[in-house]
Amino acid sequence: MEAAWNRSVLRTNNERLLIDRLRTDGATSRAELARITGLSKPTVSTALSRLESAGLVRELGKVVVPGRGRSPVLYEADPGAGHGLGVHVGRRWVRVALTDLDGRILARHDEPNDSGDAEGAASKVVELARRVTAEAHVLPQSVLHTVIGGPGAVDENEVVRYPVGLPGWGTSGIVNRLQTELGTGLTLVNDANLAALGEYAGGVGQGRRLFMYLLVGAGVGGGIVVDGKLFPGAHGAAGELGYLPCCSATGEGSAGGTRHALLEESAAGGAVVAMAHAKGLLDVTTAxxxxxxxxxxxxxxxxxxxxxxxxxxxxxxxxxxxxxxxxVVLGGGIGSSADLLIPLIRAALPRITPLRLNLAASELGDAAVLHGAVAMGMEITRELVFETWQRAQEPTDE
Incomplete structure (x- = not known):
C-alpha cells in the first residue's frame, strides 16, 4: 500500500514538473524535457501521454532540424484546458475579462457601475461574466474560478472590512450569491492589492523585488508586492495607506481628543475638490x-x-x-495625473524624510486591477485544472 502511494505521489510530482516546465518554456520536445528536468526519457514519454489524454498538454507537431534524422515532436501546455474570470468592481466601473490558462484575455467588457450598492454591482458582475463567456464560445463548466478586486481590506477569513463607497460589499449574502450564479470558485481581493499584482505581472513593477502600489482616486489604498507575491499583513490590511494619520487635525477622536485626519480624508478625490473650493475654485466638481x-x-x-x-x-x-x-508606483484616478504629481512629490520628499525613494507612474492605468485579477486567477485556475484531473485518477489507482 505504501509503495503504491509513493509511486502515485512520484508520478503526480513528475507530471506537475513537466506541465510547469512547458508553461515556463513554451513548446518543448520530449528529449529536451528529459534534459532540463533530469527525468528519464521513458518517464517523460509516459507522463506526456497521460497529460495529453487528459487534455492538459497538446502536441504541436514536428520541428525540422537540418542535418538531423528524425524530427522531434514538440508539446505545449494546452491553454484551453480551463478558464477563469478576472473582475474589477470599482465605484464607477465594473470590468470583467475571461481568460485561458496562459492569462490571455479572450473577451472583456467594461460597463458603468451605476447601481451604487453591492447588490447592483453583483448583478452587473454576473451579467458581464455570462456575456464574455458566450462571446468567447467557452462552455460555462470550463470556467473554474473567479477573482474579484473591490474596495475594502480582505482578512484571512476572506471577510471584507471597510468597503468604503460600496456598502454591503463582501457580505456572506453577496459572496454566496456570486458563487451560486457564477458557478465557480471565488476569491475576493482588495483592489489596490490586485493593482499592485497587475503592475508586477505586466507593468512598471516587473522584476522588482519589493515595491508598493499607491492607488489614489475616490479613496486611497495601496498594495505591497514582495518577490512576486502580495504581502497582505496579518489581517489583510497591509498597504492600506488611506488609514494613515495625515498632517492636519480635524475634529474630535473617539476618546474626545483632537483627531488627525486620515490620508484618505485628506488626499482622495473629495479632498482635492474641497481644497479647490476653499481656494475659490467653486465651479469644479471633480478632482x-x-x-x-x-x-x-x-x-x-x-x-x-x-x-x-x-x-x-x-x-x-x-x-x-x-x-x-x-x-513606489502611483496609480488610480488621481494617480493618472502622475505627470503633475510625481515631480512635486519628489521635490517634497527630501524635506520630509532622508530616505531615497524611486517613484514611477502606473503603466496599466485603469486596467491595473483587472490585470491583477487575471494574473491571480490564472495561477489558481491552473492548479484547479491539475488537481481536478488528479482526483479523477484516484479510483483507477487503487
Whole structure:
C-alpha cells in the first residue's frame, strides 16, 4: 500500500514538473524535457501521454532540424484546458475579462457601475461574466474560478472590512450569491492589492523585488508586492495607506481628543475638490477638473495640486520608513495625473524624510486591477485544472 502511494505521489510530482516546465518554456520536445528536468526519457514519454489524454498538454507537431534524422515532436501546455474570470468592481466601473490558462484575455467588457450598492454591482458582475463567456464560445463548466478586486481590506477569513463607497460589499449574502450564479470558485481581493499584482505581472513593477502600489482616486489604498507575491499583513490590511494619520487635525477622536485626519480624508478625490473650493475654485466638481485646470495654467489649481502632492509625500514617506520599497508606483484616478504629481512629490520628499525613494507612474492605468485579477486567477485556475484531473485518477489507482 505504501509503495503504491509513493509511486502515485512520484508520478503526480513528475507530471506537475513537466506541465510547469512547458508553461515556463513554451513548446518543448520530449528529449529536451528529459534534459532540463533530469527525468528519464521513458518517464517523460509516459507522463506526456497521460497529460495529453487528459487534455492538459497538446502536441504541436514536428520541428525540422537540418542535418538531423528524425524530427522531434514538440508539446505545449494546452491553454484551453480551463478558464477563469478576472473582475474589477470599482465605484464607477465594473470590468470583467475571461481568460485561458496562459492569462490571455479572450473577451472583456467594461460597463458603468451605476447601481451604487453591492447588490447592483453583483448583478452587473454576473451579467458581464455570462456575456464574455458566450462571446468567447467557452462552455460555462470550463470556467473554474473567479477573482474579484473591490474596495475594502480582505482578512484571512476572506471577510471584507471597510468597503468604503460600496456598502454591503463582501457580505456572506453577496459572496454566496456570486458563487451560486457564477458557478465557480471565488476569491475576493482588495483592489489596490490586485493593482499592485497587475503592475508586477505586466507593468512598471516587473522584476522588482519589493515595491508598493499607491492607488489614489475616490479613496486611497495601496498594495505591497514582495518577490512576486502580495504581502497582505496579518489581517489583510497591509498597504492600506488611506488609514494613515495625515498632517492636519480635524475634529474630535473617539476618546474626545483632537483627531488627525486620515490620508484618505485628506488626499482622495473629495479632498482635492474641497481644497479647490476653499481656494475659490467653486465651479469644479471633480478632482480631474482641478488637474485639468492646473495643466491649463490656473494658478489656484496649481496650488491645490501642490498641496495634494505634499499630503501624498507624507503618506509615502511614512510607509517607506517601515518597508523600504525599491519602487513606489502611483496609480488610480488621481494617480493618472502622475505627470503633475510625481515631480512635486519628489521635490517634497527630501524635506520630509532622508530616505531615497524611486517613484514611477502606473503603466496599466485603469486596467491595473483587472490585470491583477487575471494574473491571480490564472495561477489558481491552473492548479484547479491539475488537481481536478488528479482526483479523477484516484479510483483507477487503487
Amino acid at each position: 480631474k477638473q482641478v488637474f485639468d485646470a492646473a495643466r491649463a495654467g490656473d494658478e489656484l489649481a496649481r496650488t491645490v495640486v501642490a498641496e495634494e502632492a505634499q499630503r501624498l509625500a507624507h503618506g509615502i514617506a511614512s510607509v517607506a520608513a517601515v518597508i523600504d520599497p525599491e519602487l
